[in-house]
Each structure stands twice: as C-alpha cells, then as structure tokens.
Amino acid sequence: MLACEGVACSYGQVQVLFDAGLHVEQGEMVALLGPNGVGKSTLLKVIGGLLAPDAGSVSIQGVDVTRAPTRERIERGLAQVVGQATFGSLTVAENLRVHAYTIDDQAWAREAVDAALTVFPRLHARRDQPASTLSGGERQMLALAKAIVQSPRVLVVDEFSLGLAPVVVGGLLELVRRLNARGTAVLMVEQSVNVALALVDRAYFMEKGRIVACESAPELAAEPERVRALMLGGHAEVTA
Numbered sequence: 001m002l003a004c005e006g007v008a009c010s011y012g013q014v015q016v017l018f019d020a021g022l023h024v025e026q027g028e029m030v031a032l033l034g035p036n037g038v039g040k041s042t043l044l045k046v047i048g049g050l051l052a053p054d055a056g057s058v059s060i061q062g063v064d065v066t067r068a069p070t071r072e073r074i075e076r077g078l079a080q081v082v083g084q085a086t087f088g089s090l091t092v093a094e095n096l097r098v099h100a101y102t103i104d105d106q107a108w109a110r111e112a113v114d115a116a117l118t119v120f121p122r123l124h125a126r127r128d129q130p131a132s133t134l135s136g137g138e139r140q141m142l143a144l145a146k147a148i149v150q151s152p153r154v155l156v157v158d159e160f161s162l163g164l165a166p167v168v169v170g171g172l173l174e175l176v177r178r179l180n181a182r183g184t185a186v187l188m189v190e191q192s193v194n195v196a197l198a199l200v201d202r203a204y205f206m207e208k209g210r211i212v213a214c215e216s217a218p219e220l221a222a223e224p225e226r227v228r229a230l231m232l233g234g235h236a237e238v239t240a
C-alpha cells in the first residue's frame with residue numbers, strides 16, 4: 001500500500017535522509033521509531049509530498065507518486081495526521097467538510113462528516129466553534145477526524161503523544177487501531193515506544209537519516225534491551 005525506496009532528502013546543503021526505505025502492506029500497522037532529529041518527520045513529509053526527495057521513490061497502492069502533488073496522493077488514498085493541523089478560522093464542522101472534498105457523492109460526504117463527529121463527542125459539542133478555540137487535544141482529535149472522513153487506504157500519523165494526556169493519546173490510538181482493523185495500512189511515528197510496540201505489527205528504527213533495523217513487534221516486546229539500544233542509536237555505542 002505504501003513503499004519508499006532509496007529516499008535521500010536535504011534541507012539546503014544539509015542531507016538528513018540517506019537511502020531510506022520502508023513498506024507497509026494492506027491491513028498492516030507499522031511504527032517508525034528512533035531518537036530525536038534522525039529524520040522521521042522528514043520521511044513523513046516526503047511521503048506526503050511536502051518535501052521533494054533528492055533521490056528515491058514513494059509509491060501508494062503500487063503507483064509511483066514521487067513527483068505527484070499532495071492532492072494526487074490524497075486521491076490515491078493517503079491521509080496524514082500531522083500535529084494539530086486545522087484551519088483555525090473555520091468551524092470544526094467546516095474543517096471536516098473541507099476534507100470531504102475528495103468524496104464525489106455529497107450526501108455520502110455529509111454522512112462521513114456526521115460519522116466522524118459521532119466518534120468524538122467533544123468535537124460534536126463544538127461543531128460550530130472556530131477550530132482556533134479548541135484545546136491541543138481537541139485539535140488532534142479534529143486532525144484525526146479529518147483523516148477518518150477521507151476513509152484512507154493508507155494513514156500516516158506523526159506523534160500523537162506530544163503534549164497530550166495519556167488518556168487522550170490512548171483514545172486516539174484506539175481509533176487508529178479500529179481504522180487499521182478495517183483494512184487501512186498505518187504508518188506511525190510515536191514518541192512512546194512501549195505504546196507503539198503494543199499496537200503495531202512491525203517497527204522500523206532510524207538512526208542518522210538511515211533505516212537501520214526492521215523488527216517484528218512481538219519479538220521486540222521480549223527484548224527490551226535491544227529496543228533500548230535501537231532507540232539510543234549512536235548514543236548506545238558511545239556509552240558501551
């Protein structure tokens with residue numbers, strides 16, 4: 001459903017991704033893990049079309065979208081939840097309707113918006129409020145609700161846990177798990193490694209812009225020392 005191969009990417013003169021590759025199959029849930037600043041969000045930006053890679057490819061459902069605009073990637077089934085991205089001056093309901101634009105059937109689009117609001121009673125209660133007045137957690141709910149409206153084939157999630165209460169993160173992740181159970185392929189970056197490993201099938205580990213390991217989550221769960229070493233990346237070598 002999603003594949004990246006040999007991705008190299010730079011900010012100006014500084015190269016941050018080197019030959020990065022990963023794949024997520026239909027119905028799979030996969031984590032991208034690693035220490036701060038190794039390039040996880042950068043790889044997600046390349047997948048979403050927000051950054052053009054210097055080399056390598058991205059494909060969605062087997063179609064090469066490396067040079068395609070973000071809009072085309074969305075039409076091919078990609079949804080991305082990045083931070084608390086919302087249109088602040090639009091209401092909650094308007095934010096959701098904007099995201100239903102890929103749905104041709106307007107009656108179905110209205111149903112999708114209503115269904116997304118039903119999932120989040122807090123958003124339902126605030127449906128006519130500008131998104132700028134929502135709390136951080138509510139904005140992340142809205143970001144996920146927008147993705148749900150799209151009924152994505154591939155969902156990419158960048159760090160839910162940032163600054164949110166664990167109970168809110170747990171609720172959001174449970175919804176991602178349900179989308180995954182309905183067949184959506186999921187790639188998630190998650191700060192809390194234990195939370196991620198409890199949910200996913202496999203995990204990729206990044207170090208200094210490279211994917212250095214891909215492991216099955218159940219096997220990793222039995223090897224906490226190995227997880228620690230992978231998460232410490234280069235620091236593990238320094239302290240060893």
Ligand SMILES: Nc1ncnc2c1ncn2[C@@H]1O[C@H](COP(=O)(O)OP(=O)(O)OP(=O)(O)O)[C@@H](O)[C@H]1O
Nearest residue numbers: 011012014016034035036037038039040041042043
């Ligand atoms: N817009 C930018 N301009 C220049 N350098 C950037 C930019 N965004 C990120 N970087 C740098 O690229 C590298 C990778 O950043 P990235 O945000 O992809 O890492 P990350 O693994 O997602 O980190 P974290 O876990 O801390 O969110 C870092 O060294 C970062 O400082």
